[in-house]
Amino acid sequence: MKLHAILILVFMLAIHVTSQADTITHCGNGPFGDVSTLLNSVGIGNNNCAAETTAETFAVPGSSGNIDLIFTFKRDTGSFKFSFGYFDISDVTASPIDQKKGWAIEAISKANLVFDDRLHNPSATAMRTIPAGSVLAFFLIPNNTADFFLSNPDLFFPSQTANDPLRSPLFSVSDANPGKLDQMLSFIGNEFTLFTFEDLTRAGPSDWDFTDLAFTVNRILLPEPSALLFLLMVLPAMVIIRRRKRAKAICHSLLVSVFLSLLLVPMLISNEAFAMPLSGYSESWDVDADVAGWRKNTIVTTVSVVETGGNPGGYLLSEGTGFATFDIGAVTDLPQVIGNYDGAVWTALFDLQLISGEFDNLWLRFQANIVGASNGWLKPLTTTIPCGMRWRSFSVSFDPAWTDSEAMAAGWVTAQAISPTAEPSASWSDTLGAVSAVEIRISGEGPLQAGIDNFMLVPEPDSILLLMIGLATLRLGRHKVFRSLHRTKN
Known part of the structure; x- marks a missing residue:
């Protein structure tokens, strides 16, 4: 396999x-x-x-x-x-x-x-x-x-x-x-x-x-930690039974399975080794007009779900009230997106539509759970989204292991680079090791209204792959786990 x-x-x-x-x-x-x-x-x-x-x-x-x-x-x-x-x-x-x-x-x-x-x-x-x-x-x-x-x-x-x-x-x-x-x-x-x-x-x-x-x-599917535990602990036993190995081979395989479980299960449970959201995260705001754990990101912003007009289905509407030049957007601190991102290269994706106002910038932002240095890092994405245009898709890949210089070379900036009076930011690696919130931030002159849809965080599975190496020792074979069927024309 x-x-x-x-x-x-x-x-x-x-x-x-x-x-x-x-x-x-x-x-x-x-x-x-x-x-x-x-x-x-x-x-x-x-x-x-x-x-x-x-x-x-x-x-x-x-x-x-x-x-x-x-x-x-x-x-x-x-x-x-x-x-x-x-x-x-x-x-x-x-x-x-x-x-x-x-x-x-x-x-x-x-x-x-x-x-x-x-x-x-x-x-x-x-x-x-x-x-x-x-x-x-x-x-x-x-x-x-x-x-x-x-x-x-x-x-x-x-x-x-x-x-x-x-x-x-x-x-x-x-x-x-x-x-x-x-x-x-x-x-x-x-x-x-x-x-x-x-x-x-x-x-x-x-x-x-x-x-x-x-x-x-x-399409990307990543197993939850519980699924990994099943693969590590149950699947070897199923293979052993199905192949009806001799008693000696059964004992050997069981000993290997127990050893791997004792070694790897604590790593799965430990926040130190696997604090990142292993299964990734996605939200499309298509269920019961629920903001799904997202909230306003500034004091003048309101967020709500519009059930139609998204890309497709529903979408998250962010709109400014009271101040025509104050930023809008949305932020979340759901458990699926906070914590330690180390161990994988990630890609963030989302769709945006500017509904009203004069847009001048868009950022993806990671804030940190670090006292005195929580403002985090931002990725400027574009300054050219005309009002009233169709939905536009954005994506950005990032490596938590970058140095500050490497992050800056990839286009990321600290909060002070945008506002010199802002609270200091921690280093890039420290920020991505202790993420406290993820934000989409939109600036311009308003009143601003924008739609957000199809937000997704996808990790490359390198760190999970390391956990599965042990399966090779159980000689599971090269069974296919998926098939791709394509129709043909006459």
């Missing part, structure tokens, strides 16, 4: 939909040069033809509840400024073959925007909370926006093939494209699904590079 497979389970499931369209593949019709480079850079490998699929859709795993998916923008070699997103294919009732315009209108009107090429660049990430069991299809609007298409759909049909902004939207579902031609490649490997789009319709002049947009989709 690959040990990391226990720690990060990425579910990639694409289902079959009857198709009359053509199929194009990198291995069968290529190789395409830019795709070859991309496959090597993401760790799948250019010559790994077994990784290529003919998937048109992505089925979200599970049968109930919501699932957090992470989209990562990998490549953009085209000159068009595109809009990209997804929709639940079951929401579209028109025929992609006989009612192309109606199908496109219906799909995009019910879609969720993920990346806008005017705002996002490769390496951007976006988290979306999606109902389990949904079947997602993808769209790309070359050189235009979803809003403009929906306000003037007749201009886009029949599709233009010249270099102009009136090309029909392109879809992962080939039947919906001009000429029913395939415009997307897909691959699985390295624990994610990779999709690549060609933004010039193959019904006209096209360069066939298939990296005008490349993105990955994955």
Whole structure:
């Protein structure tokens, strides 16, 4: 068993939909040069033809509840400024073959925007909370926006093939494209699904590079400490029984299991060794209008949950009252986000929409439980979010082991760097070793109103991986813990 497979389970499931369209593949019709480079850079490998699929859709795993998916923008070699997103294919009732315009209108009107090429660049990430069991299809609007298409759909049909902004939207579902031609490649490997789009319709002049947009989709599941205890203590015994080893082997394995338990269980329980929130944290504010442990971050701020209009579903609304130039945002000190972050590289992700006011800065902030030095460190994220724009996604990775100089080189600043009269901050490593609160802070001239959605803290599982090394001594074998099933086109 690959040990990391226990720690990060990425579910990639694409289902079959009857198709009359053509199929194009990198291995069968290529190789395409830019795709070859991309496959090597993401760790799948250019010559790994077994990784290529003919998937048109992505089925979200599970049968109930919501699932957090992470989209990562990998490549953009085209000159068009595109809009990209997804929709639940079951929401579209028109025929992609006989009612192309109606199908496109219906799909995009019910879609969720993920990346806008005017705002996002490769390496951007976006988290979306999606109902389990949904079947997602993808769209790309070359050189235009979803809003403009929906306000003037007749201009886009029949599709233009010249270099102009009136090309029909392109879809992962080939039947919906001009000429029913395939415009997307897909691959699985390295624990994610990779999709690549060609933004010039193959019904006209096209360069066939298939990296005008490349993105990955994955889902991260990290076991709770109790699950780790189960794996360390119960699973070895189950394997022993199932394999019916000789008595000598049973005694040997039990002794190893007991030794590992005596060694590792105290480490799991000890705050000194594992004080960080091992399972990560996410919140999308979709349940019962509950602020879910978040509160106002300044004296003039109020926070509440709006049940619709989020990205998608509900979202946390932060608004200023009384002072037009005072910061707003939200802060939390939930047990899942405070404590010692040592032992892993982390990524924080969230979505933001500025609803009203004149925005001038946005920060992610970690405060410390250190007397006289609690103001912590902040990461300036952007100064360019126009009011009234669609939701925008932000992500930032950080290493608690950085020195102060390394943290500053990565763009982090202390509170005094922003306000010289502020209380001093502890060192970077001391702050991340004793986090007391996590804050999203927004400044500008108001009255300010902003929406926050899909906040997530994700640790790399290196420290948990160390705990699982002991399983190798029990010779568990190389059983698969997940399967990725992709449908194929006819």
